Amino acid sequence: MTDSAVDLPPAGATAPDLVAASHEERIEARQARHAPWPAALHPLLVEALHARGVERPYSHQADAVERALAGRDVVVVTPTASGKSLCYILPVLDAWLRDPEARSLWLFPTKALAQDQLAALGDIAAHLPPGLRAATFDGDTPPGVRRAVRQAGHIVVTNPEMLHTGVLPHHTGWVRLFQQLRFVVVDELHSYRGVFGSHLANVLRRLRRLCHFYGSDPVVIACSATIANPRQLAERLLERPVDCVDESGAPRAERRLWFWNPPLVDGAMGVRRSATLEARRLTTELVRRRLQTLVFARSRGAVEVLLTYLQRLHPPPAPGRPGPVRGYRSGYLPLERRAIEAGLRDGSVRAVVSTNALELGIDVGRLDAAILLGYPGSVASTWQQLGRAGRRETTSLGVLIATDSPLDQFMVRHPKYLLDTPPESGLIDPDNLLVLGGHVQAAAFELAFAEGERFGTADVGTLLDCLAEDGLLHRSAGRYLWSADAFPAEAISLRTACAGNVVIIDTSTMPDGPGQGPHGQWAGSAGGRPGSHGRVVGEVDQFAAPVLVHDDAVYIHQGAQYHVERLDWEEKRAYIHPITVDYYTVAETRTSVAVLEIDGGPEGGDCRRCHGEVRISRLAAIYKKIRFLTHETIGAGPITVPEQDLHTSAAWLAFDPLALVGLDRAEVETGLTGLGAALHQAACLLCMCDPRDLGRHAELRGAKLPPAIGVPVAPLRPSAVTEPVEQVAGWRPVGERLDAPAAGWPTVYLYDSVPGGVGFAEHLFAEHRALLGAAVELVDGCDCRAGCPSCVGPPAASVDARRSTRALIDIALG
Numbered sequence: 001m002t003d004s005a006v007d008l009p010p011a012g013a014t015a016p017d018l019v020a021a022s023h024e025e026r027i028e029a030r031q032a033r034h035a036p037w038p039a040a041l042h043p044l045l046v047e048a049l050h051a052r053g054v055e056r057p058y059s060h061q062a063d064a065v066e067r068a069l070a071g072r073d074v075v076v077v078t079p080t081a082s083g084k085s086l087c088y089i090l091p092v093l094d095a096w097l098r099d100p101e102a103r104s105l106w107l108f109p110t111k112a113l114a115q116d117q118l119a120a121l122g123d124i125a126a127h128l129p130p131g132l133r134a135a136t137f138d139g140d141t142p143p144g145v146r147r148a149v150r151q152a153g154h155i156v157v158t159n160p161e162m163l164h165t166g167v168l169p170h171h172t173g174w175v176r177l178f179q180q181l182r183f184v185v186v187d188e189l190h191s192y193r194g195v196f197g198s199h200l201a202n203v204l205r206r207l208r209r210l211c212h213f214y215g216s217d218p219v220v221i222a223c224s225a226t227i228a229n230p231r232q233l234a235e236r237l238l239e240r241p242v243d244c245v246d247e248s249g250a251p252r253a254e255r256r257l258w259f260w261n262p263p264l265v266d267g268a269m270g271v272r273r274s275a276t277l278e279a280r281r282l283t284t285e286l287v288r289r290r291l292q293t294l295v296f297a298r299s300r301g302a303v304e305v306l307l308t309y310l311q312r313l314h315p316p317p318a319p320g321r322p323g324p325v326r327g328y329r330s331g332y333l334p335l336e337r338r339a340i341e342a343g344l345r346d347g348s349v350r351a352v353v354s355t356n357a358l359e360l361g362i363d364v365g366r367l368d369a370a371i372l373l374g375y376p377g378s379v380a381s382t383w384q385q386l387g388r389a390g391r392r393e394t395t396s397l398g399v400l401i402a403t404d405s406p407l408d409q410f411m412v413r414h415p416k417y418l419l420d421t422p423p424e425s426g427l428i429d430p431d432n433l434l435v436l437g438g439h440v441q442a443a444a445f446e447l448a449f450a451e452g453e454r455f456g457t458a459d460v461g462t463l464l465d466c467l468a469e470d471g472l473l474h475r476s477a478g479r480y481l482w483s484a485d486a487f488p489a490e491a492i493s494l495r496t497a498c499a500g501n502v503v504i505i506d507t508s509t510m511p512d513g514p515g516q517g518p519h520g521q522w523a524g525s526a527g528g529r530p531g532s533h534g535r536v537v538g539e540v541d542q543f544a545a546p547v548l549v550h551d552d553a554v555y556i557h558q559g560a561q562y563h564v565e566r567l568d569w570e571e572k573r574a575y576i577h578p579i580t581v582d583y584y585t586v587a588e589t590r591t592s593v594a595v596l597e598i599d600g601g602p603e604g605g606d607c608r609r610c611h612g613e614v615r616i617s618r619l620a621a622i623y624k625k626i627r628f629l630t631h632e633t634i635g636a637g638p639i640t641v642p643e644q645d646l647h648t649s650a651a652w653l654a655f656d657p658l659a660l661v662g663l664d665r666a667e668v669e670t671g672l673t674g675l676g677a678a679l680h681q682a683a684c685l686l687c688m689c690d691p692r693d694l695g696r697h698a699e700l701r702g703a704k705l706p707p708a709i710g711v712p713v714a715p716l717r718p719s720a721v722t723e724p725v726e727q728v729a730g731w732r733p734v735g736e737r738l739d740a741p742a743a744g745w746p747t748v749y750l751y752d753s754v755p756g757g758v759g760f761a762e763h764l765f766a767e768h769r770a771l772l773g774a775a776v777e778l779v780d781g782c783d784c785r786a787g788c789p790s791c792v793g794p795p796a797a798s799v800d801a802r803r804s805t806r807a808l809i810d811i812a813l814g
């Protein structure tokens with residue numbers, strides 16, 4: 001690919017033949033900075049690296065390895081593909097070479113990442129004396145192998161969940177690991193934010209407690225993609241000082257970033273050319289120029305639609321052979337994914353259309369170009385996705401193509417905002433009582449607490465007494481012993497996204513053939529069909545199933561179309577068969593909030609504050625058939641699957657319509673959306689949580705507003721250019737949709753995304769002054785004119801979003 005540079009436009013040009021980018025940013029090339037091998041590193045390792053062609057380490061590798069060898073905890077923060085893994089592989093191998101009994105534990109957030117790193121380790125270990133035993137220990141590990149790993153694994157590669165339920169509670173089976181543990185590796189540190197990070201901090205407290213018991217004190221080596229506060233996050237997770245290595249010594253050629261707004265096709269209506277079609281055009285052009293390209297789309301549906309377009313333009317070399325353009329997303333089978341990753345590395349795959357599934361550190365090598373079809377939703381994700389492009393010798397290209405969403409339009413019009421805004425911080429609160437309480441029980445199960453013993457930095461004396469009073473612990477001779485029958489770790493879920501999957505089965509591979517769907521022979525037999533052994537095409541999580549594989553949907557998998565005969569909701573199966581049609585389907589969902597019980601409030605006058613139990617319901621009610629390429633709607637139908645409910649706790653502000661006189665409807669609507677956005681950000685700071693841990697919902701439609709403000713709502717833009725969006729993100733914040741049937745007062749809700757809640761809502765209700773105060777600071781302190789993603793969200797047409805939001809905050813403050 002060394003001729004890529006000549007194919008890119010010459011320096012200074014904005015490539016009018018490709019796109020009229022509204023802004024081009026150049027990131028200068030960087031020379032490699034090397035350093036000598038740390039003197040303390042075992043000479044056999046230096047030899048092994050020489051044998052692999054590595055003469056000298058990059059400066060950050062030498063720095064990190066030296067610190068780790070000196071026994072210091074370290075966090076390494078350098079770009080994708082800068083050789084981070086060597087920073088922990090070398091100290092770990094060094095320890096093993098000096099003491100064959102030395103052990104280490106590697107934590108990765110996903111299984112796929114773990115596999116990658118084992119492969120990298122194997123490359124080096126091949127040049128070392130034999131005897132090193134490294135193995136993964138996760139849900140897929142067969143029982144027989146588990147035993148061997150427990151007894152003899154020098155390097156145990158696992159994930160936080162497995163450490164939490166499979167290792168720590170069974171520590172007596174892992175004595176040698178705990179006795180000889182020298183290093184703990186925490187890769188992808190930035191993924192441990194919010195509630196998940198708070199859980200991990202407590203899992204690490206339990207780990208260190210057991211290490212202390214068995215007489216070891218491992219050094220921690222963490223790696224992270226760019227976040228605003230890597231050292232702070234690491235120190236909060238580990239509860240001790242951590243060295244930060246963040247100056248990359250890896251070389252990089254020049255990079256160009258284009259911000260690209262598709263041209264208007266109807267100026268009066270503000271309708272732009274489809275971002276998907278523009279992505280198709282650009283990707284095709286890049287592939288033609290032999291530039292290996294990765295396109296990130298925001299949803300599974302969007303991936304498949306763009307992939308369909310690209311595969312038509314770049315068909316497989318022969319029928320049945322894989323083509324040069326592939327898709328990548330959750331729901332593909334593991335073997336499919338591994339093949340695509342390998343194809344990217346060896347160059348046989350020329351372009352991949354992916355969701356953010358490829359954003360994490362899976363090794364696919366470095367690419368020539370990364371195209372973002374829509375702003376990914378955070379500054380950190382944007383840089384991580386763009387960072388996938390960046391070769392050492394040749395210029396690489398990153399392109400952000402804006403869709404017509406207000407957020408995308410803001411980003412593309414204010415490139416400096418994206419370039420200058422620091423990536424989001426990772427916040428955690430390990431001492432959140434609902435998180436801490438469960439782990440203290442798990443810790444007590446593992447090892448009795450001594451009176452006065454701290455749990456990490458937390459004073460848990462009162463908590464232990466309460467647990468003793470509840471009969472879970474037995475207090476005796478200055479110790480708290482676990483005395484219940486329960487296995488406490490099992491009751492704690494580190495992540496909430498553990499909903500069951502729907503399996504997708506191709507009925508055309510069944511003995512009795514396709515077309516057995518809703519009206520077929522076995523229609524209505526709730527248990528699926530007897531003898532149904534069709535090929536499993538893929539999976540989809542329970543939250544997305546009503547949207548992607550409802551009855552009569554067109555399900556697209558690697559660009560191949562299938563008709564969904566039937567979604568068997570009870571059995572969690574979707575039956576499909578191949579078809580060829582010129583449309584795809586898009587489901588529309590509606591979210592609503594129902595208050596089940598008020599636990600606090602109402603307080604206040606014109607603005608009433610409450611907190612309590614709520615039910616958040618998401619319903620996929622109808623689907624549309626959208627014609628390929630023109631994106632016109634050519635049909636629609638109902639979806640009949642049950643509503644999906646989230647029972648959780650919420651805090652909300654409801655405004656007396658009489659207090660809103662003086663604001664017109666558009667201002668109330670904009671203000672309510674802006675208030676939700678500002679409160680959401682303020683709440684994350686107040687609760688030390690991640691934006692994903694909280695949902696927000698604003699309700700206006702149907703609200704009884706005084707006649708004085710009954711200005712008709714501006715009509716929505718025509719839907720001629722419907723992007724293939726899929727309005728699903730698990731229980732992520734629903735964003736700015738104001739579409740719930742509300743009764744009465746305009747209301748803004750903030751709710752815990754975790755079923756049952758972890759106490760954020762109650763905290764926000766109690767601290768409403770601080771919450772509103774922080775929102776005021778955000779709104780007043782922002783440098784924008786009428787609203788931006790840092791304060792109240794991008795401004796709506798003709799309404800000053802900051803002013804409207806401020807007006808509502810003033811009412812709330814009374």
Ligand SMILES: [Zn+2]
Nearest residue numbers: 782784788791
């Ligand atoms: Zn702003």
